[in-house]
Amino acid sequence: MGNPLPASRAAEAFPAGLRVLIVDDDATWLKILEKMLRKCSYQGRLLFAPTIARGGAALLLRVSSVLSVLDRDFVTTCSLATDALHILRERKARFDIVISDVNMPDMDGFKLLEHVGLEMDLPVIMMSIDGETSRVMKGVQHGACDYLLKPVRMKELRNIWQHVYRKKMQELKEVETHSIDEVINILRNGSEDDEDRHLTDETEMSFMRKRKDVDNKEFGDQELNDPSTVKKARVVWSVDLHQKFVNAVDQIGFDKVGPKKILDLMNVPGLTRENVASHLQKYRLYLSRLQKQNGGTCGGNMQSDHINKTIKGKFGLKSSTNMQQDWELTKYACTTENFRTHGIVANVAHVSEMNRVAPAQVIASKKGLVNGAQLGLFLSFKGMLPSIKEKACKPLHDERPVMQLMQYPEQENYSISEGYSCLANPDQDHEPCFDHLPSSQPLVTLATCTNGKDMKDLYEMKPLQPAMPPMACMIDSVSIQVKHGLVNLQDTGAICKLEGSPCIEDCYVDETCNQGCFPLTCEVSLKSKSDLDSMPEDLHLYSVQKLGCLENVSCSGPEIYQYIDSVPASEVQSINWCEGSEPSGEYLYDPVDYSLIDEYLFA
Amino acid sequence: MLPLCSRVLLSHPFSPMSLMALREQLNMLVNSMYIEGLLDQQFQQLQMLQDASSPGFVAEVINLFCEDAERILTELTKDQAVVDFQKVDAYVHQLKGSSSSVGAQNVKLACIQFRQFCEENNKDGCLNALNVVKHHYYLLRNKFDTMLQLEQRIQAYDSKQQN
Numbered sequence: 001m002g003n004p005l006p007a008s009r010a011a012e013a014f015p016a017g018l019r020v021l022i023v024d025d026d027a028t029w030l031k032i033l034e035k036m037l038r039k040c041s042y043q044g045r046l047l048f049a050p051t052i053a054r055g056g057a058a059l060l061l062r063v064s065s066v067l068s069v070l071d072r073d074f075v076t077t078c079s080l081a082t083d084a085l086h087i088l089r090e091r092k093a094r095f096d097i098v099i100s101d102v103n104m105p106d107m108d109g110f111k112l113l114e115h116v117g118l119e120m121d122l123p124v125i126m127m128s129i130d131g132e133t134s135r136v137m138k139g140v141q142h143g144a145c146d147y148l149l150k151p152v153r154m155k156e157l158r159n160i161w162q163h164v165y166r167k168k169m170q171e172l173k174e175v176e177t178h179s180i181d182e183v184i185n186i187l188r189n190g191s192e193d194d195e196d197r198h199l200t201d202e203t204e205m206s207f208m209r210k211r212k213d214v215d216n217k218e219f220g221d222q223e224l225n226d227p228s229t230v231k232k233a234r235v236v237w238s239v240d241l242h243q244k245f246v247n248a249v250d251q252i253g254f255d256k257v258g259p260k261k262i263l264d265l266m267n268v269p270g271l272t273r274e275n276v277a278s279h280l281q282k283y284r285l286y287l288s289r290l291q292k293q294n295g296g297t298c299g300g301n302m303q304s305d306h307i308n309k310t311i312k313g314k315f316g317l318k319s320s321t322n323m324q325q326d327w328e329l330t331k332y333a334c335t336t337e338n339f340r341t342h343g344i345v346a347n348v349a350h351v352s353e354m355n356r357v358a359p360a361q362v363i364a365s366k367k368g369l370v371n372g373a374q375l376g377l378f379l380s381f382k383g384m385l386p387s388i389k390e391k392a393c394k395p396l397h398d399e400r401p402v403m404q405l406m407q408y409p410e411q412e413n414y415s416i417s418e419g420y421s422c423l424a425n426p427d428q429d430h431e432p433c434f435d436h437l438p439s440s441q442p443l444v445t446l447a448t449c450t451n452g453k454d455m456k457d458l459y460e461m462k463p464l465q466p467a468m469p470p471m472a473c474m475i476d477s478v479s480i481q482v483k484h485g486l487v488n489l490q491d492t493g494a495i496c497k498l499e500g501s502p503c504i505e506d507c508y509v510d511e512t513c514n515q516g517c518f519p520l521t522c523e524v525s526l527k528s529k530s531d532l533d534s535m536p537e538d539l540h541l542y543s544v545q546k547l548g549c550l551e552n553v554s555c556s557g558p559e560i561y562q563y564i565d566s567v568p569a570s571e572v573q574s575i576n577w578c579e580g581s582e583p584s585g586e587y588l589y590d591p592v593d594y595s596l597i598d599e600y601l602f603a
Numbered sequence: 604m605l606p607l608c609s610r611v612l613l614s615h616p617f618s619p620m621s622l623m624a625l626r627e628q629l630n631m632l633v634n635s636m637y638i639e640g641l642l643d644q645q646f647q648q649l650q651m652l653q654d655a656s657s658p659g660f661v662a663e664v665i666n667l668f669c670e671d672a673e674r675i676l677t678e679l680t681k682d683q684a685v686v687d688f689q690k691v692d693a694y695v696h697q698l699k700g701s702s703s704s705v706g707a708q709n710v711k712l713a714c715i716q717f718r719q720f721c722e723e724n725n726k727d728g729c730l731n732a733l734n735v736v737k738h739h740y741y742l743l744r745n746k747f748d749t750m751l752q753l754e755q756r757i758q759a760y761d762s763k764q765q766n
Contacts (some may be wrong), residue, residue, distance in 0.1 A: 028667040029705040035652045035660060103696060129700040151645045151703050257696065545626075 016041035018161050023084060023100040023112065025128070028149065033099075036157050045083055045095065085115050096164045099125045099148070110142045117143040123163040126151065174275075238277060244268060245279060310552065351435040622760045629753040632746065641743050645706030658668060663745050668705045672740055686729055691740065692721040698736070709739040764765055 020042050021032050037044030090097070100114050102109030113124045126139040129150040136147045145163045148156055186201050237245070248265035249257050259277035266276070620628075636642040654662040675698045679691060699714035701707075713736040720728030 007706050026671070026700050026704065028701050030663055031647065031667055032652070032704055035657065038656075101700075103700070129696070129703050150700060151648070151706070153648065162612060252622065 014533055018042045018164065019096045020044045020087070020160070021047060021095045021098045021103075023098065023109070025101060025104040029101070033152065033157075036152070036154055039154065040158055042157075047087065084112055085119070088116065088120065095120070095122055097123050097125065097160055098125055099160070101127045102135070103128055103130065110138060113139070114142045116267065121167075123167050125160060125163065171272075174272075241266075241271075242279075243284075245276070249280070249283070612635050614749060622757060625753060625757045625760065629750065629757065632750055632753065636743075636746055640709050641707065641739075641746060643706045643708040643711075645703065647706070649705065658758065662751055664705055665751065668701050668707070669744060669747065671701045671712070672744075675701075675738060676733075676740065683730060686726045688721045689725050690731070691729060692718055694719065695736075706742075707743055710743060 018040070020037055022030065022037070022044060024030050024033070024046075025048070027048065030048055034044060034046055088098075098113075098120075100109050100112055100550075101117075102113075109126070113126060116122055117124045122142060123145045125146040125148055126144040127148045127150060128135060131147075131149045139147050145167075146160070243260060246268045248262045251265055252258075257280065259273050259280055260282060263271060263273050263276045387426050633642070633646075649661050649664055675694050675752060679694055683764075693712050695717045699711055699718070703709040713732065717729065717736055720732050739757035
């Protein structure tokens with residue numbers, strides 16, 4: 001084979017070069033089909049699955065006689081479906097379509113079909129001499145996209161490309177592409193690379209391929225005959241997926257990020273470069289929107305160690321319910337794109353029976369944040385609760401408690417989530433040293449994004465874990481990493497309450513907020529472990545302003561969120577991003593409802 | 604008359620018939636096979652598939668078919684005392700598939716009948732059907748032999764002429 005066609009005739013050659021795999025136990029049919037494949041200018045491969053007759057010798061004789069009349073380059077033999085699958089997997093050469101007989105005594109044709117279809121995501125056609133409806137039905141149930149009756153005619157074989165094409169179209173529909181232009185560009189780029197090869201290559205496929213196949217060099221010329229017919233549907237960027245995305249971006253470095261790199265790092269099967277590219281673009285747009293909204297006065301350096309992983313101290317929490325109101329940490333975690341509003345709710349509830357327990361409420365509020373406050377606050381505490389009794393610590397001990405706030409599913413946007421891990425080691429003494437936490441799981445941040453929903457809505461969410469008796473959590477310092485611009489906390493009332501003698505040691509604000517970007521890291525240390533007693537009284541709304549670090553933080557102007565460089569965010573779990581409704585620019589904060597959130601952030 | 608011609612051919616394998624005569628022989632043979640129901644349209648398809656790049660294509664297919672068929676018939680002929688209907692049915696199914704590949708119509712039809720008996724678990728019916736299948740097969744096989752011989756001679760003639 002191998003009549004190189006000039007590029008101009010490429011379209012006419014469609015679907016030449018289709019790579020077909022045929023599996024059959026009938027040597028005669030294999031011979032015939034082999035011939036037919038050649039006539040269609042397909043690149044065929046045959047898998048001969050002979051029935052194991054008596055004894056190995058007979059089989060060998062048979063196989064060799066068959067092979068003698070078939071082109072050895074094209075034929076492989078195997079008898080069992082498992083072997084066939086193995087061969088298929090091994091083969092570097094990919095196939096576009098598989099045609100298989102179903103009546104193979106030693107190989108279950110249906111099973112093979114199923115596996116091939118599932119594993120390799122190839123269209124599978126069934127073939128049989130028997131055309132009974134029940135058989136055909138069975139074939140369809142096993143995922144066959146067509147059923148050919150033997151004797152197979154040339155015209156039928158010529159038409160099988162439609163199944164490949166259809167499948168590609170379906171795949172395209174799942175691809176998020178920015179625009180048709182991008183698709184066209186991709187195609188052109190692919191074509192450019194292969195133009196030279198195209199002239200001499202036997203493979204002239206005019207099929208659209210998934211982007212990630214590009215690297216396989218099996219792209220022949222790609223001509224999407226009519227890109228405009230391709231519908232674009234969205235990949236659902238679940239929280240987990242998004243998290244992986246963010247992690248990948250972080251790892252690469254926002255400046256150097258590119259869809260391909262991200263895709264590789266994410267290592268999610270089924271995800272295409274287009275998906276990633278589109279998501280990345282949105283993310284960038286989102287960040288730029290954030291910057292605009294944040295006004296750029298907030299700035300800060302991104303701490304390279306994400307708060308999640310750094311727990312600096314203990315947090316003392318008040319035990320009374322009043323504390324609820326007092327202790328508010330508003331955290332806005334914005335680690336990824338498309339969030340306009342984030343509310344962060346910290347919750348960590350657990351453990352009870354602490355000597356001093358105070359519920360820490362971290363509340364997330366924000367409705368208005370949408371507009372602006374893209375505040376990313378990651379509060380993480382490596383939590384330790386002194387004297388936590390084991391029984392109370394169900395989720396503890398290196399397990400991540402499940403706290404999920406809410407979900408406001410809004411079409412595709414929504415938010416919330418959190419998961420965080422809280423470690424409490426009951427064996428720790430009262431002054432747990434976070435550093436000693438065995439497998440310190442960083443706490444996570446919770447991000448709840450409320451898409452312009454009322455704060456109240458937020459409060460409707462109930463922590464999954466039932467409120468537990470408040471406990472005291474001693475935390476020496478809290479690193480509050482504020483990412484993105486902070487809306488003036490004053491206005492928002494988003495407040496961080498810390499007790500004891502907050503010492504804003506490591507709190508700093510990068511005055512270069514103007515540039516916008518954020519990540520403001522503020523670490524607040526509380527020295528007062530011993531002040532626990534006085535905590536309740538002292539606990540007060542710790543205005544972030546007081547920290548001084550958040551002062552003047554007003555969001556303005558779009559600024560690209562650049563925290564990415566250092567946000568590990570890997571610990572952040574299940575953050576759902578919501579895309580936004582118009583932010584109202586204001587935090588709504590309703591203390592009353594804090595009772596709903598009765599947990600403490602735990603470090 | 605066709606039979607006469609065939610007999611002449613067979614009895615005088617090396618008679619110096621002209622190429623054209625040979626070809627005519629072949630055509631008539633094949634036509635008769637169609638008429639008598641030994642072959643169906645599939646055989647035509649095979650003939651169409653044969654081209655310059657694979658001059659022996661039809662012959663190879665026929666050979667493969669014959670090998671397969673005889674293997675199956677041998678299996679079926681064994682153990683006639685106790686009939687394992689499922690196993691027999693599987694074999695017959697295979698034979699049906701093979702015969703459809705070359706367009707062996709009579710054989711295929713006989714196989715279909717055979718499978719009926721298998722489904723009915725009718726031992727006598729099966730044994731009978733086996734005989735019918737064999738009959739049709741060997742008949743076909745003879746004709747195929749003749750056909751192939753003719754073809755060979757034609758091709759020999761052609762190459763001799765080219766040289």
